[in-house]
Amino acid sequence: MTNQQLHQRRSQVIAQGMGALYPLYVEKAENAYVWDIEGNKYIDFAAGIAVTNTGHANKRISEAVKAQLDNFSHTCAMVTPYASFVELAEKLTELAPGETKKKAIFLTTGAEAVENAVKVARAHTGRSGVIAFKGGFHGRTNMTMGLTGKVAPYKAGFGPFPNEIYHAPYPNAFHGISVEQSLQAIDDLFACDIEPSRVAAIIFEPVQGEGGFYQAPQAFAQGLRQLCDKHGILLIADEIQTGFARTGKMFATEYLGIEPDLMTMAKGIAGGFPISAVVGKANVMDSALPGGLGGTYAGSPLGCVAGLEVLKIIEEEDLCAKAMGIGEVVNARMTKLQETVPAIGEIRTIGAMMAIEFTDPESGQPMQDMTKAVISKAQENGLILLSCGVKANVIRLLPPLTIESQVLSEGLDKLENIITQVSNAAV
Numbered sequence: 001m002t003n004q005q006l007h008q009r010r011s012q013v014i015a016q017g018m019g020a021l022y023p024l025y026v027e028k029a030e031n032a033y034v035w036d037i038e039g040n041k042y043i044d045f046a047a048g049i050a051v052t053n054t055g056h057a058n059k060r061i062s063e064a065v066k067a068q069l070d071n072f073s074h075t076c077a078m079v080t081p082y083a084s085f086v087e088l089a090e091k092l093t094e095l096a097p098g099e100t101k102k103k104a105i106f107l108t109t110g111a112e113a114v115e116n117a118v119k120v121a122r123a124h125t126g127r128s129g130v131i132a133f134k135g136g137f138h139g140r141t142n143m144t145m146g147l148t149g150k151v152a153p154y155k156a157g158f159g160p161f162p163n164e165i166y167h168a169p170y171p172n173a174f175h176g177i178s179v180e181q182s183l184q185a186i187d188d189l190f191a192c193d194i195e196p197s198r199v200a201a202i203i204f205e206p207v208q209g210e211g212g213f214y215q216a217p218q219a220f221a222q223g224l225r226q227l228c229d230k231h232g233i234l235l236i237a238d239e240i241q242t243g244f245a246r247t248g249k250m251f252a253t254e255y256l257g258i259e260p261d262l263m264t265m266a267k268g269i270a271g272g273f274p275i276s277a278v279v280g281k282a283n284v285m286d287s288a289l290p291g292g293l294g295g296t297y298a299g300s301p302l303g304c305v306a307g308l309e310v311l312k313i314i315e316e317e318d319l320c321a322k323a324m325g326i327g328e329v330v331n332a333r334m335t336k337l338q339e340t341v342p343a344i345g346e347i348r349t350i351g352a353m354m355a356i357e358f359t360d361p362e363s364g365q366p367m368q369d370m371t372k373a374v375i376s377k378a379q380e381n382g383l384i385l386l387s388c389g390v391k392a393n394v395i396r397l398l399p400p401l402t403i404e405s406q407v408l409s410e411g412l413d414k415l416e417n418i419i420t421q422v423s424n425a426a427v
């Protein structure tokens with residue numbers, strides 16, 4: 001069977017709304033390598049969208065999950081729980097930034113974590129409004145689509161969304177949006193759209209993910225914290241893409257010098273096993289009635305044991321330091337490349353959450369075509385890459401944090417060649 005044959009079969013039975021970036025079908029994967037069913041080998045700079053931070057088919061995680069499978073795979077944590085469910089909550093509440101006592105709940109997907117953070121915030125405050133940011137991404141369920149600040153493809157045709165959601169601009173030095181402008185826009189919302197006493201929460205990503213890998217400045221996060229404190233609003237940090245050592249800290253909020261009231265976690269939490277969490281201040285988390293939060297598969301035992309192993313690996317292998325090292329290597333290589341490729345408008349590396357934004361050097365306009373061409377050339381060059389950005393002009397690099405340095409270097413050789421070729425073809 002070939003990739004093309006399977007892709008043809010896929011198009012017959014899978015709706016197009018569930019897009020596929022690459023027509024390659026995976027046979028196996030190991031650390032930062034992926035092999036397709038034709039035996040082609042790729043270097044993976046996507047890690048399943050920032051999920052396998054601990055590498056593909058990590059032996060320690062596989063062993064932990066296999067042992068759990070031999071005991072039991074499901075009892076429902078809300079019916080008859082198990083030790084790993086409590087142990088993972090103990091660890092995450094300890095790791096979450098800030099001194100206030102925390103509590104956790106577990107769910108299955110990132111979007112569900114965000115939904116539940118909003119539920120908790122509404123239950124705690126008795127208010128309904130939520131402020132989110134333009135360019136933000138929070139998921140594909142109805143509430144999280146409403147919170148997401150990008151129309152195509154995430155919201156187009158799917159409305160109506162829940163009401164009482166408002167969007168403010170996210171600060172972005174590269175595109176000329178200052179911290180003051182962003183904070184002022186929230187004040188404007190309070191003046192024009194909703195009084196602050198009806199706002200339950202402000203939700204933000206410490207580094208916007210799908211939006212283009214823009215990091216929140218400290219002054220912005222601290223401004224949000226002050227606004228929230230002043231008006232009794234809860235601050236939710238969506239750490240679904242940024243968490244678990246990706247940015248060189250366990251959580252990207254640690255760069256900001258604030259304590260959020262609630263945090264959402266998923267993706268890297270369990271190396272690919274579907275589990276997510278909301279961790280927040282204990283008095284806030286306890287606001288919902290027993291049974292109001294959770295789900296049949298929420299906090300699956302397979303996810304819990306995988307999550308416990310992920311945390312051990314992050315600590316023992318110092319993956320935060322590894323993420324910083326990866327970011328430095330990539331930044332140096334791409335900065336050098338920028339000398340010969342003027343379409344590289346900006347290189348952003350927050351640990352190993354790394355992006356290259358393509359803009360026309362003369363007009364400053366986003367270069368979507370160049371981005372698309374780089375993505376599509378990646379497969380034939382044995383590289384898996386992702387794009388992002390509200391204007392779809394950003395390449396994001398998210399290799400496993402366990403990537404060997406020579407594999408990283410080999411992947412960057414490929415990336416440099418691809419960008420150079422595409423850039424030369426465009427001239």
Ligand SMILES: Cc1ncc(COP(=O)(O)O)c(C=O)c1O
Pocket residue numbers: 049109110111112114137138139140205209210238239240241266267
């Ligand atoms: C910041 C952020 N929030 C929420 C989500 C939604 O997570 P999931 O796709 O697991 O529902 C994502 C996924 O990319 C994300 O990056």
